[in-house]
Amino acid sequence: MSDTSLSSNSTGAPMSAKPARRDIGIKRRYASERRFRLYGVLAICIGVFFLCALLFTVFSKGYTAFWQTTVSIPVMLEQKVIDPGNKRAEDPNVLITANYPVLVRNALAQHLNVPASDKSAMRELGKFYSDGVRVQLRQMVMDNPSLIGTTKNINFLASADIDSAFKGQIDLSVPEANRKVSDRQVTWMNTLSEEGVMGQSFNSGLFTFGASSRPETSGLGVAFVGSLYMMLIVLGVALPVGVAASIYLEEFAKKNRFTDLVEVNINNLAAVPSIVFGLLGLAVFINLFGLPRSASLVGGLVLSLMTLPTIIIATRAALRAVPPSIRDAALGLGASKTQMVFHHVLPLAAPGILTGTIIGLAQALGETAPLLLIGMVAFVANVPVSPLDPATALPVQIFMWANEAERAFVERTSGAIIVLLAFLAIMNIAAIILRRRFERRW
Template sequence: MTDASNTQGEVIAKNEHRELGLKKRYSKERRFQVMGITAIILGVLFLLLLFLSIVTKGYTAFQQSKIHLDLYLSGEVIDPSGNRDISVIQMPIRYNKVLESAIYKALGIDPKDKTKRNEMRVAKSLLSKGASVDLRDIVVENPDLIGTRIDYWALADGDVDSFVKGQIPRDIPENMRKVDDAQIAMIDKLVADGDLVKKFNSNLFFNGPSSRPESAGIAVAVMGSVFMMLIVLVLALPIGVAASIYLEEFAPKNRWTDLIEVNINNLAAVPSIVFGLLGLAVFINFAGLPRSASIVGGLVLTLMTLPTIIIATRSALKAVPPSIREAALGVGASKTQAIFHHVLPLATPGILTGTIIGLAQALGETAPLLMIGMVAFVKDFPATPFDPATALPVQIYMWSGEAQRAFTERTSAAILILLAFLALMNISAVLLRRRFERRW
């Protein structure tokens, strides 16, 4: 009887111990789940805060303050000789006089009144220095406008634009503001008359870099990035796919191919600035290619993108079932025919995905481009990959170092545009994979 009681007690104790162990294990699992969910929430929260910070600083750059002026394009001022000589018409100083007369008229200032000189000075300061250049370009394109009257929306000065957008508060002492009380009074008058409004900032998309934030744009940088991405696509895709096919399908398995594979994997983790140093030494110092040119940037980014494409392509080739190869060989196809006619088409979704992801990575790189001199101030649009150019990430880097408040919003706006390009490329990769992917 005692032995039976002891046995029953031992069973109960073991069951209690087992239940206690299960409770501890379930408790650990719940804690791990809570920690995982918390980590995801924190990650998403920080990402949202970062994105919100960029958006709140950059959305105002998509609008620009402009002043409506009733302009008379006086032929005596713009083209005194009347010969329509481009060298004469292109002088921006002539358009300054036209703009000044118009802004005086808009503010009701008599330029002949010598007591109004201070007001005239303040009125001129409301206009951007780039307004005369923009007006000149319009007249040069259409000289028939000379001698006529037009409605013209002139660029406002960068500080005036910041004040209109509320980035410069009016309730702080005048000596702490970049816009003085006299300017504020004139701004208020123009706003009340409907002659100072915020319009879509087309300069941001169609202009090149400028020392004046209201005239600065990303067009030259985008053109440079396009040239570099085309070079990367033309070089990295065929070289990367060919290398992957050879290593995965044809290369003998020995220590030399193992060494190559290890080095490819290591190159994918090398800091990007090292590729910039390589490009500086090989393509510029040795090969003599032009500094700050898209061709050099494209070659450097090609070297940086190749490991990513090779690794992605080899993974895509491995994912194709061996039965595809065996079936092709079984019906009499050669190994080359089996690879190029059967395996490679089925691996195309993975190859395209890896290529697009590699291009997206290259598009956002800055450090290697700084090493090869693409940080130069380039205002003219590049016509070929051999012309001086810059890139969108480098343009963002240069704007971030400017002291003016208006450049801060343009920096954030350029970041938003770059993120949009990257998101578009990644979405394209996902759609291509879903469109062509076949499940086994």
Template sequence: MTDTLQSSGDKIAQNHVRDLGLKRRYAKEKRFRLAGIVAISMGILFLFLLFWSIVSKGYTAFEQTKIKLDLYLQEQVLDPSGTRSRDELQKAIRYNKIIEPALYKALGIDLTDKKQKSDRRLAKKLLSRGSAIELRDMVLANPDLIGKKQTIWVLAAGDVDSFVKGQVPRDTPEKRRKIKNKQIVWIDDLIERGVMEKKFNTGLFTFGASSRAETAGIGVAAIGSIFMMAIVLLLALPIGVAASIYLEEFAPKNRWTDLIEVNINNLAAVPSIVFGLLGLAVFINFAGLPRSASIVGGLVLTLMTLPTIIIATRSALKAVPPSIREAALGIGASKTQAIFHHVLPLATPGILTGTIIGLAQALGETAPLLMIGMVAFVKDFPLSPFDPATALPVQIYMWAGAAERAFVERTSAAIMILLAFLAVMNISAVLLRRRFERRW
């Protein structure tokens, strides 16, 4: 009887200990899940704050304040000789003599009254210096406009644009802002009459580098980035795929191939600025290629992207079942035919995914491009990869260091555009993998 009671007590104690152990394990699991949820929530929160910070500062850059003026393109001012010579029409200072009187008329300022000289000086500051250049380019594109009347929206100054967008508070003392009280009265009057409005800022996408925010855009940087991405794609993809096929399918397994594999993996983790130093030493100092050119940037980014493409391609080749190779060889195909006719097509989705991810990484690189001089001030559009150019990340870097308030919104807008490109490329990689990937 006593033994029976003792054994029953032991079983109860064992069950109690087991229940306590289960409760502890369940409690640990709940805490781990809670920690995971908190970590994910914090990551999403910080990501949201990052995007909110960028979008809240950058969305206003997609609009630009402009002034509608009725212009009379007088021939005696723009082309006194009447020859329509391009050299004659390129003198931008003449176009100010067309725009400024039209602005004075819109503001009710007498051009001949000496007492209003200070008003004319203040009124001129409402206009961007780039407005005369825009009008000049319009006339150069169509000289038949000379001698005719045109209603044209011209750019307002950057300070005016910032004020209209509410970036400069009205209650700021006059001494602490560049917009004077009289200019504010004119701005309010022009807005009320519909003569001053915010228009879609096409210049953000078509202008090049400029010291004035209202005439600064990403056009030159975008062309430079396109040239570089084309060079990376044309060089890195065939070289990377060829190297991967050789290392994975044909190279003997020995110390040399092991050393090559280790170095490829190490190169994928090398800081990008090291590739910039390599490009500076080899492509510019040794090979003599032009500094600040897309060709050098493309070659540097090719070296940086190659390890990523090689690693991704080798993984894709390994993922193809050995039975595919064995079946091809079994029906009489050579090893080369088995690789190129059967294995490589099946590995294509993984190769494309790795290539797109490598290109997206290269598109966002800044440090190696700074080392090869692509931080230069480039206003004219490059016509070939050998012309001076810059890149979108470098343009963002330069705008971020500018002192003017209006460059803040352009910096954020350029980041939004760059992020959009990167998102499209990464989404494309995912869709391509899902579309063509085969499950074994």
């Protein structure tokens, strides 16, 4: 009788069944947690893998863009080529229209012992150096006409094909007919390299040159200035408007249907595709107000509209994070509501506002679609002096280079992506540092 009562409950079921079921449930729960952690680790690994693949692809193709092949040899600035009639005093345009690349070709021919009678070799020599020497020598002679008739050691750029071959980006083992660099040019390249007059140097032109149809003379100078103008306009327009709107909605506006509608629309605007803002800018700023196309002013205004919701949402979150006790204490000491907001709440919310602003600027810096619609895809060779001058931007320059057919532009495109990623990384790191530096925990 006692054995039966110990092994069974009132329903007749064994008492050991409940602990067994409990143990199985615990094991299943632990197994489920382990699977969830495994899925999480797997998701992170997949994301890191694709990120590393992206960075490896960009850096492997673009790091060579920061180095450029140059040749440094003495060049005779012959008067018979620059000013054969000695008319530069009467007509300064003579110095502008002179055939300066011939001077470099003749200097190379003399250095490599190529006879001038060999027309085929002279044509290949003409493709050995960049046509940018025309501007380089012309500017040098116009700045100092007394150089005519003298010999100067000139450091000039190699052509894009020679640059690619010198960097090992062209397979020289394939037949000569299947590559853009001839065997004779390869021989000259090796000779100049062994003599130490041909080598690679830091490509400062990547950061100073404007747009060009020649890869070796293309740079991000115009895009840098255009992006700088646009970021200043975004900072000057979106920040004060966004902060003012946030303060009003969070501190002064009454909670009613109108403010609820405004808040919903602000949140919706933050999710609107950026190309829609480009259409808005085209319709309002260009077609209605008549502002110039391709101008940094229009680009800055369009990006300001796109960045405004981000700044408003971040600012409202920063204001909401300030404890109500700060407000109550300020009002209790006799401060007005305006004094309470601007003297106490706003300074405490400044780190969050600053972080949101930097993130908004970083987002605007990487936008391309709205700028394409307002014409900032134009070919601009000269650095803009004001926001009303034609300009382009870093992401737009990347877009234009990516559409070029020449092999050397692939290198330039990846190099520009590296520069853009560096700027975005710096801005996001700055936001994190500022947030941790000035953040207060309540």
